[in-house]
Amino acid sequence: MSKKNKNALGGARQILDMNAFDAGAEATERNPLLERRLANVGAATVLFYKEPLEIVSASGSWMTAADGKRYLDFYNNVPSVGHTHPRVVAAVTDQIARLNINTRYLNSVVDLYLDALKATFPAPLSNVVLSCSGSEANDLAVRIAAAASGGTGIIVSENAYHGNTSIISEISPSALKRGNLPDHVVTVPAPSHPGQSGSIENAFAADVKRAIAELERRGHKFSAFVCDSIFSSDGVYADPPGFLRKAISEVRKAGGLYIADEVQPGFARTGDAFWGFARHDVTPDIVTMGKPMGNGFPMAGLVTRPELLERFCEDTGYFSTFGGNPVAAAAGMAVLDVIADEQLQSNALRQGNHIQERLRDLATKDDRIADVRGAGLFLGIELSQPGEKDQPNAELASSVINGLKDRGVLIGAAGRFGNTLKVRPPLSLSQDEADIFVDRLADALAASA
Template sequence: MRQHNKTVPTGFRGDMANGFNPNDTSHLTADDLDHIARRQRLLGPAYRLFYRSPVEISRAKGVFLYDKHGNEYLDAYNNVASLGHSHPRVVHAIQDQLGTLCTHTRYMQNQLLDYAEMLIRTFGGELGRTGCAMFTCTGSEANDLALRVARFFTGKTGIIVTAEAYHGNSGAVAAISPSLGKKSTLDPYVRTVAAPDSYRLPVAEIGRRMAEDVTRQIADIERHGGGFAAFIADSAFSSDGLYVDPVDVLAPVAEVVRRAGGLFIADEVQSGFGRTGTHLWGHARHSVQPDIVTMGKPMGNGYPVAGVVLRPELVSEFGASMRYFNTFGGNSVAIAAAKAVLDTIIEEHLMQNASKIGSQILEGLNDLQKKYEFVGDVRGTGLYFGVELVKDRDLKIPDMDRALAVVNGLRDRRILISATGADAHILKIRPPLVFTSEHAGRLLEGIDQALAAV
């Protein structure tokens, strides 16, 4: 039976601005309603769909997704398939390796070592010269492992994250991910600091303020016991609202962290692998040398592979004192996929493409900011953008309702993006690295139309 109540449940929109509302279904077809009812019965309520009108995807190629009717959707959000969907080089690498061998890391395999060496060399400084790699299946696992190593090495438990951070969904990393919502329990040893809000704070003061905030939280951790182990951040501050500039924010924080005996962990799950255009790794834009780097999502372009690169002394005693093994982490097929991805990024100059096409999109978004009074701020680097919608430019009041309308308006125009930030009022635009000028033009035209409609 169709429901006509369009009231959004308390806390629903704050959790996900582009999420499907089960109390707003009067516009859906009978087939859609049957599918949704079956999905909820079989998967339970925790599995949420995107968009007011969910999209049923049947296949994908390049930067496009296709529904069962053959309708084409421009994917301007999916960071997993960062080389584009069904990239032939990755597909062939997976197929060939799967037909040859798929086994774990406890056998000698040159491909595993060759990729580890290649990956480590992409980092500068000490990590690039002497770092070690450890492999997992997901970014959540990678961050979980990073926490284990940091706490073992320091003998401390306290972790500092940003106020709306998301670092994964295992028990350990969900407990350091405030963005999962107020009902998601945080570890008692976790402290939060404000994100570097370049829209509301004096830009010249952001790095100093954040370092001072971290210093205060370290003192609070020490006062309450357990000691300070690590600071972890996504250098694009993706879940906080996407703050990519200025790039002098993390260096003073790293200095404070190390002075206190803690480790600096760079979460590159969203900002790594060329996403920012100018650097392969997001932390490199800030000229920071992390102690530990975690990776995931785009590492295998859809195949589950993730990893950690860290200073060798951090893992030496950890590895000697306890066994670390991951049945599927770093398996033969995962490594083949990962190598194909990194080879493609380098050989097809996808970072340069991200910078070039990203500049076109950023310029277009800045033009839209001038056109629409409710577009308060535009932020971006490479192929990663945040567009902040506000009710009042002077007061900078977040406008979640309008963001929700724009995200769904774009979906109706068959362009897929998302939203981010504590108030879910920031449009999150994250196209594949293979976007072309034509794709950028279609995206900008669609955003213009969706903004005009609200």
């Protein structure tokens, strides 16, 4: 798409604005709870939808609002094994009734979980540091990379989101409302087109190589390439499997580290791999994780090679009061057990393929569906102007999102222009629920014609 066309469509959109409640808009009716929230949180208030929902309970793939209406949740990847899964609830309830303390004390629950978590990673990644949020995990990862590389230069994708600490906000272009990224951060386009090099793999590697050179030109020693392996905020770009290999080779030739941000694609969501990076047959230097790790209980962490963590700890201590507490470990262990016992990885692949098949059939009947892409139960549905696949249609995406809400389905948006519907239901999704989603999406699209 030309620069002129992009500007005509309003340019890039800040990630939290894509489906946000507008406090400045005229309300259709007075909502005392909404007014209370706005008064309490002020300018930092972030709520979904033109008319925010009051959710009071949830189970499986469904959430229930205060008025009794049920909503199929295709929005959140946090309750990945299903809202209020009874095994997670039981594990957390039992452990908090026994003990909850920090990791300065030995506790077998914590180390049982660490052993089980490590078993999902390549053998070289054998040290784990637990925290409370993905932002904290990514912050620590960047600091470890700086200690190991001796540099500060970072490469991320154009619309990446990696968190909200001071360090990580600087490498999260989609979180910026105004201004530019700092000089030590260079972006690369999402891996969506092969370009002149003939393949997505070659084109993306060439983009990363140019970014490394740009950092050097600016006088910044290259430190790390930080990558969400499914490019969630860029609009979901998963294929072809393996396309990251050449880019990671360029990273390592230049002395940089590869930090795989698995906060969104991790924990079996992509279906054909437990971790998103595994689809590309690469081993990261550091992997960060969060969101679905505790199925709603706040926990996050990173895994890395011992020598990298040791180098960092020579100069800087690290301790998190709540990171790795026994209740979090119990929740995390229950999540791993449920994924295995209920075969949720294979279910994600099966239901994701079913949804993609139905969506591609729908696209043959509606030329505003420009593309359907993704892996497992992490899909992107790109919406365009009628018959013009290269013209993003953020207005249609907003209309469909709110139309789906009216029809009892919750979904979000992604991509530089906010025109890609981001599909992330619980991994326990049934085929009946998958069909409900596609049927109601078709209805919402028809109503927006």
